[in-house]
Amino acid sequence: MAVPRAERVTKWLIAGPPLAFLLAFFLLPSLIMALASLRYPGEFGGLAPLAARPGEESGLTLENYALFFGDWVYAQIFAKSLVIAALTTFACLVLAYPLALLIARSPKKRRDFMVLLVILPFASNFLVRVYAWMIILGPMDLLFTRFAVIVGMVYVHLPFMILPLYTNLEKHDPTLLDAAQDLGANAWHTFWRVTFPLSLPGVFSGSALVFIPVLGMFAIPELLGGKDDWMVGNMIKEAFLGTRDWPFGSMLSLMLTLAVLAIAGAAALFARRGAPNE
């Protein structure tokens, strides 16, 4: 079926700016990063000149990738980061869901105030809030542990889970709950058969908003974590700011981006199968 011309033009006008934004600030930097990951590091940091050095064939090399796939330790750090991100996401989901439900089912007047409370922590500096956790966890002998890292991660990212969940739950038709109960479902069945399945889009977007930033996070593991809590983000930061090996850092960043894209793609596929009518 032919789409009217005017409609097509409108579609492009609407989709154009975000598309251009993605192109300029995601795809292009990723390409630059991919290119950088194939080059040699400069003598004092940065990148070496692209021109071939004496005795070598070109200014490009795959040695960073050889390093990455040749040593088990990188895969382990990636896996550890994925586990921390997954645990954080799950903890956020479990903590955020009842709260989002409570807000969504409160009287309309109270909802806005509660949402304000959820985003209030953003008013203070991120680092200050993480330091506050050092003060809390220190005396409890929990500082510099995996647990401390996850606590910090959950604390910082919780609003990103609450808000999409709330936005979704708030739109649910309350008569569906009446209908479920009327047809013989108790509170438990009503939740798992009706509320939760209908909230899956909110669960997925909230999870993405938590999972992805946690994977790249370095400040929290650095401040709250112990010797074993070295994450991908720390490696990348170290490569750029510590050892000044830009190509190695670029390679790690690219791998991280690819990992996130793979997971997001899988989730999207799964989500589409879960909610066929949306």
Place this chain on the structure above:
Amino acid sequence: MPLLEIRNVTRRFGTLTAIDRVTLSIEAGEFFTLLGPSGCGKTTLLRMIAGFDAPDAGSIFLDGRDLADKPPEQRPVHTVFQSYALFPHMSVARNVAFPLQMAKKPPEEIAAKVKQALAEVHLEDKGASYPHELSGGQKQRVALARALVTRPRMLLLDEPLGALDAKLREQMEIELISLQRDVGITFVFVTHAQPEALALSHRIAVMRDGRVEQMDTPSRLYGFPANRFVADFIGNCNMLPATVSEATPHGLRLAVGALGEVAAPPAERARAGQAGVLALRPEQVHIVAANAAHELKNHFAGRVRDFLYIGDVTTYVVELENGTRIEALLANSAPGRARFFEVDEPVKVAWRHDAGIFLLD
């Protein structure tokens, strides 16, 4: 023993009394309708039967057992909501299977019953569709199938046809009647549309401001309204202010404004000297040419002021010589003719001496 008994039920919201000492009983197998204007408390009463709301006073009995401490999921009563309330993430078949799954029926039984329920509402081939793929009438049928599949003791329907267009509404009315007859389940139907109530119900309770004004069969409600509210709410009615001049067991003589003496059928509580109205249905009023002969006792001359052509009938507004306006209905039985009288044409209106009903103020 009646299937459902509502005894002296009262429900207040703050200072508003939404249901005021309502008592009624519904027999098994009945098609019972709660009829009344918007805000009269129909939904509130229905929600109390379903268990979503509880009376402040009085009790509700089902099969002789008090329902007070039974939550909605434990009452053998299902509701068809005005918005259908189909689960959007489930296919039609899974929607219909839902109450059976909640009742922990074995899968083979569920499959068979879903199939049968969909057949009952003529949706055999829509089991795999999702609610958003259905038309309004089809959604309505799925809601019915879902509510009926477990064969509840009673089905509550809150303005289920409200969202449908006139044609589809009529078709669904016919389907509802035959469905109710086939499954034999008691229907409690809520509506503010009186033609719908008259067409569907075995009995109707007319409500106003939280109270039941009258409860009877459609024909008795229409023919013998208990008061002005019911007479006016059900169908159209000419209301002629009148005073009783003579009351006998065989009939009344009424003084109707400036019209003079009018004969009316007997009314039990009417005594000479009492004031009230003579309620006269437009179809009881005959309209004839001014010079036509007639044999009816009550007849008055007037002029046509207005008419409303509806298709099958035309309603004429006739102004009598003293200024009283009376509506008369005439079937358009002559092919191709929209009306028999023109505006300003002198005519005569007449009605039988046993037509109309005298209602005390």
